[in-house]
Amino acid sequence: MKKIILFTLIISSIGVNAQSLIPTKFGIKVGLNMANLDIIPSDGVVPTENSTQMGIAAGICVHIPLSDKWYINPEVLYSQKGASFNYDFTHDYEVDQRSEYKTTNNLVLSYVELNPTFSFKASDKIALNFGPSVSFLISEAYSNNKELTDQGEVDSLLLVGFYESSALDVGLNIGISYFITERLVVNTRIYTGLMEAGEIHQPYPEDLDNSGNQIVPNAEYAVKNRAVVFSLSYLF
Numbered sequence: 001m002k003k004i005i006l007f008t009l010i011i012s013s014i015g016v017n018a019q020s021l022i023p024t025k026f027g028i029k030v031g032l033n034m035a036n037l038d039i040i041p042s043d044g045v046v047p048t049e050n051s052t053q054m055g056i057a058a059g060i061c062v063h064i065p066l067s068d069k070w071y072i073n074p075e076v077l078y079s080q081k082g083a084s085f086n087y088d089f090t091h092d093y094e095v096d097q098r099s100e101y102k103t104t105n106n107l108v109l110s111y112v113e114l115n116p117t118f119s120f121k122a123s124d125k126i127a128l129n130f131g132p133s134v135s136f137l138i139s140e141a142y143s144n145n146k147e148l149t150d151q152g153e154v155d156s157l158l159l160v161g162f163y164e165s166s167a168l169d170v171g172l173n174i175g176i177s178y179f180i181t182e183r184l185v186v187n188t189r190i191y192t193g194l195m196e197a198g199e200i201h202q203p204y205p206e207d208l209d210n211s212g213n214q215i216v217p218n219a220e221y222a223v224k225n226r227a228v229v230f231s232l233s234y235l236f
Contacts, residue, residue, distance in 0.1 A: 022065040029075060031057040031187070031231025037083040037107070038193065038224040039200075045220050048085040053108070055080025057229055071119040071127070079113040079135065081169075081197075081225045082106075088149070089220075091204065100150035106143045107163060109197065109225070111135035115173055127177040133191060135169040135225075140198075165198040169225055177233075185233040193224035 033055035039048045059077035066072060084106045092098050117131040144161035175189025199219035 022068070024065065025063040025183075025235040027061045027063060027183075027185075027233050027235035029057075029059055029061045029077065029187070029231050029233045031229055033057045033080055033227045033229050035081040035083060035225065035227040037085065037197075038226055039083075039085060040222045040224070042218065042220055042222075046087055046089065048087045048105075048221065051084040053081075053083045053106075055082070055108070055227075057113075057231060059113075061233055061235075063235055069121050071121065073115075073117045073119050073129070075113075075115045075117065077113040077115065079111045080108060081111065081227055082108045089202065098150075099148060102147045102149050103161070104145045104147075105161070105200075106141075107223075108141040109137060109165070109169075110139040111137055111169060117173060119177065125179050127179070129173065129175045129177060129187070129189060131173055133169075133171045133173050135171075137165055137167050137169070140165050159203040161200060161202045163198055163200055164219070166196060168195075169193055169197045170195050171225065175229075183235045185235065187229075187231045187233060189229050191225065191227040191229060193226055195224070196222045197225050198223055 035053050035055050036050055039050065041047055057077050057079045059075060061073055061075035064072045064074070084104075086102070086104050088100065088102050090098060090100050113133060113135040115131060115133045117129050119127045119129045121127050140163065142163040144163075146160075171191050171193040173189045173191050175187060178186045180186060200221040200223065201218075202220045
């Protein structure tokens with residue numbers, strides 16, 4: 001919360017000191033994330049089959065002129081990211097036994113997202129946008145279901161997989177805005193995550209210690225967020 005307050009004070013200071021006759025405008029933004037994950041498998045692990053997941057992107061924005069052509073458009077958004085994905089894997093036991101599994105997974109990550117976006121007004125109607133993005137994780141929901149497809153002599157499922165998250169996500173936004181009117185703006189942007197948002201683990205029975213406690217295994221997959229975002233802004 002302190003970081004969000006500091007961010008708001010900084011953008012307000014920029015607006016006060018901007019040397020332009022064009023007024024600073026505040027606004028609201030609502031949109032839709034077409035989110036997905038860049039899932040990076042460990043050595044020897046099969047790639048996943050991903051599906052796009054829809055999420056909400058909504059919050060407040062500020063339209064601050066730096067000159068007649070350049071603007072800074074800071075925004076604070078609630079943003080949902082993640083994806084649905086499937087993968088198959090084989091587990092070999094110590095006693096010459098093998099089981100084959102098919103998994104279905106769904107991951108929803110909710111963030112408070114800070115976007116200090118820079119804009120170049122290419123025309124009266126079109127603006128080109130780019131800038132960094134910093135997101136703070138506020139909640140996550142991960143489901144992992146296994147289906148035994150070829151059990152051999154073993155009829156027990158392995159332990160449930162889990163997701164280990166990172167509290168921070170940093171990325172880059174590139175997009176375009178179309179001014180329907182001076183106050184009503186349609187936006188689209190592409191978000192690319194630059195750091196790992198978390199790791200997916202597939203624990204095995206061997207990953208329990210002598211007391212039955214879970215030992216965190218090596219990650220099968222590392223994930224990065226990516227999304228195409230469509231939104232509508234109204235400036236006051």
